[in-house]
Amino acid sequence: MTTLKAVRGTRDLLPPETALWNRIEATACAVFTRYNFGEIRTPVFEDTALFARGVGEETDIVSKEMYTWEDRARAQSEKPQSLTLRPENTAGVVRAYIEHKLGETGQLQKSYYIGPQFRRERPQKGRYRQFSQIGAEVIGPPSAGSESPLRDAEVLEMLATLLDELGITGWTLEINSVGSSADRARYNEVLREALIPIAPKMCVDCQRRAVTNPLRVLDCKVPEDQPIIDTLPKIVDSLDYASKTHFAAVLAALDAAGVPYTRNHRLVRGLDYYTRTTFEFTHGGLGAQNSLLGGGRYDGLSEAIGGPKAPGIGFAMGEDRLVLTLQALNQGSAQPRVDAFVAPLGDAKDEAALMRINAAALALARELRRAGLSIELGDGSFRLKKSFETADKVARRIVILGEDELQSGILTVKDFSSGTQTKVPRAELATHLSQPAAK
Numbered sequence: 001m002t003t004l005k006a007v008r009g010t011r012d013l014l015p016p017e018t019a020l021w022n023r024i025e026a027t028a029c030a031v032f033t034r035y036n037f038g039e040i041r042t043p044v045f046e047d048t049a050l051f052a053r054g055v056g057e058e059t060d061i062v063s064k065e066m067y068t069w070e071d072r073a074r075a076q077s078e079k080p081q082s083l084t085l086r087p088e089n090t091a092g093v094v095r096a097y098i099e100h101k102l103g104e105t106g107q108l109q110k111s112y113y114i115g116p117q118f119r120r121e122r123p124q125k126g127r128y129r130q131f132s133q134i135g136a137e138v139i140g141p142p143s144a145g146s147e148s149p150l151r152d153a154e155v156l157e158m159l160a161t162l163l164d165e166l167g168i169t170g171w172t173l174e175i176n177s178v179g180s181s182a183d184r185a186r187y188n189e190v191l192r193e194a195l196i197p198i199a200p201k202m203c204v205d206c207q208r209r210a211v212t213n214p215l216r217v218l219d220c221k222v223p224e225d226q227p228i229i230d231t232l233p234k235i236v237d238s239l240d241y242a243s244k245t246h247f248a249a250v251l252a253a254l255d256a257a258g259v260p261y262t263r264n265h266r267l268v269r270g271l272d273y274y275t276r277t278t279f280e281f282t283h284g285g286l287g288a289q290n291s292l293l294g295g296g297r298y299d300g301l302s303e304a305i306g307g308p309k310a311p312g313i314g315f316a317m318g319e320d321r322l323v324l325t326l327q328a329l330n331q332g333s334a335q336p337r338v339d340a341f342v343a344p345l346g347d348a349k350d351e352a353a354l355m356r357i358n359a360a361a362l363a364l365a366r367e368l369r370r371a372g373l374s375i376e377l378g379d380g381s382f383r384l385k386k387s388f389e390t391a392d393k394v395a396r397r398i399v400i401l402g403e404d405e406l407q408s409g410i411l412t413v414k415d416f417s418s419g420t421q422t423k424v425p426r427a428e429l430a431t432h433l434s435q436p437a438a439k
């Protein structure tokens with residue numbers, strides 16, 4: 001029989017790496033809470049139309065990468081429906097904002113999420129078909145201040161703080177403004193004109209984009225096209241006064257907060273909903289997939305999916321890439337040792353005695369775990385040598401429990417870091433094991 005494996009582009013996350021995932025998530029939640037964000041959990045699949053309208057039909061995500069299927073009707077009352085595994089979470093959050101009429105509170109809605117996303121991309125290091133994002137969104141009616149450049153700067157300052165607290169050093173914040181949708185339309189026309197004489201010298205994708213969506217030419221990664229793209233007009237020259245002032249205010253607030261950034265005129269991002277501020281945090285340690293996180297403002301997204309005017313800004317971090325970066329920086333966690341290994345010592349040939357000592361060891365482990373200690377439990381059939389070898393790999397100390405110890409209530413404890421062996425009365429065992437190891 002052929003062995004079944006995890007599907008291409010998906011992975012199992014195993015300990016001790018999962019400890020690092022948990023640490024990242026706990027740090028992110030703690031930082032988001034300090035900035036007054038609450039958690040939102042939206043479904044993993046949605047109506048396909050949400051992404052088509054929200055993210056944009058022309059984008060790579062919608063045109064090539066979505067896991068979409070026709071969901072058959074199960075009853076006469078149901079209609080077949082096209083559903084899609086979410087490729088990103090912003091559209092779902094905005095759908096929920098509209099569906100639950102959160103705009104009617106008149107307040108800014110500040111929510112964060114952690115969860116799997118799905119894109120049928122070509123898998124490589126840092127790029128998977130199921131990956132996890134940690135993201136946050138600030139949305140609200142304009143009267144709540146949702147359009148203010150201060151919101152953009154605050155989100156970016158929060159990200160700088162979060163990366164610092166995670167221990168990710170050496171990141172770069174790249175920032176740009178893609179203007180309002182009117183500015184974008186104007187820039188698209190400027191680009192279209194500029195591309196007419198040069199597109200034939202570019203890759204086939206660019207030749208197509210030059211006609212269908214010239215802005216996407218700026219995403220091209222083909223090395224030969226880069227010098228040509230560098231000569232194209234810059235979006236900043238197509239921004240109207242309001243967009244320019246907004247962007248200047250974001251940068252001024254970042255300067256005041258001491259958050260360093262680099263301007264990148266080509267950062268238009270691969271999703272169609274962006275307006276004004278766009279940004280990415282990159283890290284050199286990641287190789288080709290160097291974007292740790294990306295985000296920006298999406299002032300027209302709510303209206304594009306049938307909601308009220310609700311400008312917003314947000315980001316999503318690739319959690320898989322945070323893990324890779326921390327591992328490259330040597331901040332990955334090693335398997336932590338438990339406080340003690342309880343080693344029952346029995347006679348493998350005497351079944352009744354073995355059962356008795358194993359049961360007594362379980363009772364002792366229960367007592368210690370209930371006292372808050374982390375305990376690994378051995379087996380009475382192990383020889384003493386095997387118990388010591390196993391314990392030395394996973395625990396800071398070993399507690400021997402044989403017939404003698406059971407009778408006397410005095411246990412033998414060996415501390416692996418100091419090599420000392422001590423006799424400890426059972427009543428004092430939990431306290432003894434919770435002390436730092438002797439040097």
Ligand code: HAM
Binds near residue numbers: 129294295313314
């Ligand atoms: P995005 O740039 O498509 O933006 O994805 C954000 C981050 O998710 C990327 O920077 C990367 O770290 C990670 N990512 C994307 N695709 C993959 C993949 N195939 N494998 C591993 N990691 C990946 C968005 O998704 C927007 N929703 C962000 C946003 C929120 N904009 C405003 N609010």
